[in-house]
Amino acid sequence: MCLSLFFFPVFICSFMIAAPIFGYLGDRFNRKVILSCGIFFWSFVTLLSSFITKDYYWLLVLSRCLVGIGESSYSSISPTIIGDLFTNNKRTVMLSVFYLAIPLGSGLGYILGSIAKDAGGDWFWALRVSPMLGLTAGTLILIFVTEPKRGNADYIAGRIKTRTSWLCDMKALAKNRSYVFSSLASAAVSFATGAFGIWIPQYLVRAQVVQKTAVSCTNQPCSSKDSLIFGAITCVTGLLGVVIGAVTTRLCRQKTERADPLVCAVSMLGSAIFICLIFVVAKKSIVGAYICIFIGETLLFLNWAITADILMYVVIPTRRATAVAFQGFTSHLLGDAGSPYLIGLISDSLQQSYATSALWQFLSLGYALMLCPFVIVLGGMFFLATALFFLDDRDKAENQSGAFHIQIINHYRRDFKINVISVN
Secondary structure (H helix, E strand, O other), X not given: OHHHHHHHHHHHHHHHHHHHHHHHHHOOOOHHHHHHHHHHHHHHHHHHHOOOOHXXXXXXXXXXXXXXXXXXXXXXXXXXXXXXXXXXXXXXXXXXXXXXXXXXXXXXXXXHHHHHHHHHOOHHHHHHOHHHHXXXXXXXXXXXXXXXXXXXXXXXXXXXXXXXOHHHHHHHXXXXXXXXXXXXXXXXHHHHHHHHHHHHHHHHHHHHHHOOOOOXXXXXXXXXXXXXXXXHHHHHHHHHHHHHHHHHHHHHOOOOOOHHHXXXXXXXXXHHHHHHHHHHHOOOOHHHHHHHHHHHHHHHHOOHHHHHHHHHHHOOHHHHHHHHHHHHHHHHHHHHOOHHHHHHHHHHHHOOOOOOOHHHHHHHHHHHHOHHHHHHHHHHHHHHHHHHHHHHHHHHHHHHHHHHHHHHHHHHHHHHHHHHHHHO
16 A cells, blocks of 8 residues: 555656656647557556566666656547547547546456456566557557548648647646636546545455454455455446446537536536445445445546547647646646545544554544545536536637638638639
């Protein structure tokens, strides 16, 4: 657990430094090549880190930094490629398929990592499974994926001759209220999921100790099925949440044009209710706690793909990679970069006076985790704020893209007239 809390800021710092760079490159150069290189780099670094011994601990820390660089490349660029291939409801569906990888990968990480550790007798084996999948994915992208022209789905066909500077892009994004509020809401989601991934399995173990259905573990590492169960729940709820979110948004768009941010807001507020119930029922029923986790996570995962779709609507094509990169930057910086550490710090502070009490260890962690539903409610408020400005910002993006389109048409008309005069 301590290693996880230490590696989180190490990973996030490198991610945050690299993401703006890849956002800049993704708006200006071949995205397929950058994407594949990022996946290959991440895979090789992860594989090599599995051979680092305890004597070279600093190399393991360095490898986490390099993994953050690799992840920032493809997480910043992948959604923009999908945005240039599809539009409207079809884009929502395709982004949903893409974002299924987040909860699915997170859940499989718990499951496959635990299985690999048990089979190999060492946790390093968990780092030797995923690189093979990454290398396969990177190869398939290089062979089969075609680099779409920027703005292709928005009918400007990527033929924009002039691009604004990075500073101009950042100023425009800072003034884009829908983008700013949805990014803050995304950070709230990241805060909760980051804290849950680290502490919920431990919380459930402590709940079972209080119920006297399990014995407190004093010698690390502790063997528990709760991580596996939580991982399986994360997989299923991630799949359900993204699918339900896509279907719900598609239906609600028939009623209101503000459907995207409103669906996100309602799902987050509903999620906060069930996550609060986890800490009410966990003392008496582990099954009840798992049910609340299932419903709460499903509602929380509802907005992942929709948030990316909101970005595609309110940001012009030549600025999307930068926008995705800084949204990821914000989500990690304000979210899972510090939430596990903060929850642990609050829990430790609360249980100082009664460190030997199993009941107080359970309660103190629960009280600390209660911060998560409050942050989720705040995220819901940010999505409601997004709904207020969504239509205006969408229209501005469409008008700006339309201006580019008209500029291109006039350019070709002017060339055509010059050619006709030359012939005459």
